[in-house]
Amino acid sequence: MAYPPIPQKNQESETSWMVRLTGVPGAVKEEDITQAIAKLDRPRRVEMGEMSYVADMEIDSTLIQSMLYEFGPLEKWEVSDTTKGMRVKAHATFLEESQAHHAASTLDGKPLPFCDTSKLFVEVVTSVRFKVSTRVYDVIQQRINAHKSSWERQYIHFFAFPSRGFYRVLKLEGRDRESVAKAKQDLDLILAGEVMRLDGKAILYPGSKISRESYKRLKMVEEELGVVIIRDMRTSQFRVFGAEARQALATTALNCLIKETISAHHFIPLSDEHEFRWAVDGGFKALESRLGRDKASLDRESRCIIVQGSERDFADAKTIVASKQKKFSGKLPGGEKDCSICLCEADEPIHTSCNHTYCGLCFIDMCQAQASAPLQFCIACLGNSGQCGHIFELAEIRSFLLSETFEDILEASFRSFVQRHPDQLRYCPTPDCSQVYRVVPKTKKHPATFTCDKCLASICAACHTSHPGATCAQRMGDSSGDLQALNKVKRELGIQDCPRCETSMEKTEGCNHMTCKGCSCHICWVCLATFNEGSVCYAHMRRLHGGIGI
Structure with a gap:
């Protein structure tokens, strides 16, 4: 910082002017100051004063951290290795966004504790x-x-x-x-990246592996076009990365390569459960030893054996599978041939550890239905007219399903759990955002702020709205009157909120038993008591209200 010139007179009563500079870095020398001034205005003499402060990066960093810790714990503290002039840049990451905003508004512009002539500049990024x-x-x-x-x-x-x-x-x-x-x-x-499509349809490859020769050719396509092609093993789709102008060429080249690869491959589907079990339990190893290690592979996802060789190799492989299959002919486990759900002869049968049989499609439908049910997640056997009740372990379910189907079921069960526990977890309110955050009690004085990793929305984890710089109570008492007006209209229309998840509901007909579409809990419309089962809700209405309201 440069102060205004001060006049001075020497012994000959000649007037000279002095300019005082402060905040000059310690590494600056006299010639550095002289060179920084235009030649016509350069001073006759430069006097360097004593340094007012000697920096100690470790101590200074600790002092700044202690100032920040007064507003909340830090998740991360990073000091930049490079400095610009007299400034040192650092990043502090708070566990709570509200704490970061409070620290920035309080500390910005304050003098540094180790140097009164310098200030601390703080901003939230x-x-x-x-x-x-x-x-x-x-x-x-x-x-x-x-x-x-x-x-x-x-x-x-x-x-x-x-x-x-x-x-x-x-x-x-x-x-x-x-x-x-x-x-x-x-x-x-x-x-x-972009999903590689031809004529509007995604390019797929049925196997899980490709030959070394095909892999080399794929790498040549990537190098020639300057793209990267990656296969999504979950969906069997291919994604291309790189210049948009090159993606169409890469798609055409990949499609030709896959067609040539598939034509040189022979597929033996293991549609029967016994065939698949035989292959997994050592049968494929025997087949591989007969044909050669590089001529056959087992694709567990699509449940097939892929033979890469001559027609003779393909015929030998089919013979081996058929001969090994004879060992499994005869009575099915438990003597049961009919599907436990549709009661017809099982199509693509699945045999469970509790000795019941399902059609492959019926088993998938059952898993998807039970995963989305408004109850605690478990998939139980419906064999013996629904009396079995054996709960399948995840490992057994996974062995029967394709990986993408299994993941869809896990996602459905998680969505169901979130809906049933609105007092613990909530979805980000941004449309089409799948992020989840943990709910905190409204009684907490300074509730946590959830910052969505996907859409970067900032949400109060207590009242589930955005109100930066204000408490939940201040938001509820907003002088705009919008909230009060909304509540008035809801009372006039007979609309009430679910006590658990605050989903708005309107009763238009029927009894006083309501089921929330948000969290699937059962509600007594008279007193808004909540229950996990409908039968308990009906018993409550008859006992306390003298009937169910019809």
């Missing part, structure tokens, strides 16, 4: 990190660079950190949350 394969980043870098100028105009900074082996870390950082969220959507689309 939104940052998002991504982890991406190094080879994918190399081919999408140009597409990312095309967005950088737009991001910079919105004061959003993009960082690509040095490669760490097979992956790189990318980061977006900015002051405005909504702008960062939009930039994140742009980058998410680039990092997700």
Whole structure:
């Protein structure tokens, strides 16, 4: 900082002018100051005073951390290795967003505890990190660079950190949350790649492995076109990364390669459960030893044996499977041939550990129905006219289903759990956002703020709305009157909220037993008591209210 010139007179009564500089870094020398001033205005003499402060990075960093800890615990503290002038840049990550905002509003502009002439500048920034394969980043870098100028105009900074082996870390950082969220959507689309489609249909490959020759040819396609092709093992789809202009060429080349690969492969479906069990329990190993290790592979996902060889090899493999199958002919486990659900002869039969039989499709439908039921998640056997009740372990269920079907069932069970426990978990309120956060009691003085990793929305974990800089009580008492007006209309229309999840409900007809569509709990419409089972709700209404309201 430069102060206004001060006049001084020497012994000859000549007037000279002195300019005092403060905050000069300790490493600056006299010649550095002289060179920084225009030649015509350079001073006759520069006097360096004593340093007012000697920096100790470790101690200074600890003092700043202690100031921040007064507002809440830190998840991370990073001090930049590079400094610009007299400034040192650091990043502090709080566990709660509200604590970060409080610290920034309180500490910004305050003098540093170790140097009164310097100030602490604090601001809240939104940052998002991504982890991406190094080879994918190399081919999408140009597409990312095309967005950088737009991001910079919105004061959003993009960082690509040095490669760490097979992956790189990318980061977006900015002051405005909504702008960062939009930039994140742009980058998410680039990092997700494009599903490779031909004539509107996704290109699929039925096997789980490809030959070495096919793999080499795939790598040649990638190198020639400057793209990366990755197969999603869960959906069997292919995704392409790289310049959009090259993706159509890559799709055509991959489709030709797959057609040639499939024509050189022979598939033996293991549609019967005994065939699949035989293959898993050692039968395939015997087949592989007869044909040769590189000529056959077992695809557990699609339940088939893939033979890569001549027609003679294919015929030998079918003979081996058929001959081994004879050992399993005869009575099925438990003597049961009919499906426990449709009661018809089981199609693509599945035999469970409790000795019951299902059609393959009936078993899948049963799992999906029970996973989405408004009860505690478990998939139980319906054999013996529904009397069996044996609860299947996840390992057994997984052995009967394709991986994508099994994951869909787990997702359905999780959604059902969230809906049944609104006092513990909630979905992010942003439409089409699948993120979940943990609910905190409304009695907590400073409830946690949930920042969604997917859409970057900031939500109060107690009242489930966004009210930055205000408490839940202040939001409820908003002077705008909108909330009071809404509640008045709801009372006039006879609309009430579910006591558990606050889903609004209207009773138009029928008895006083209501079932919440939000959390599936059973509610007495008269007193809003909640129950886990409908029969208990009816008993409550008859006992306390003299009937069910009809």
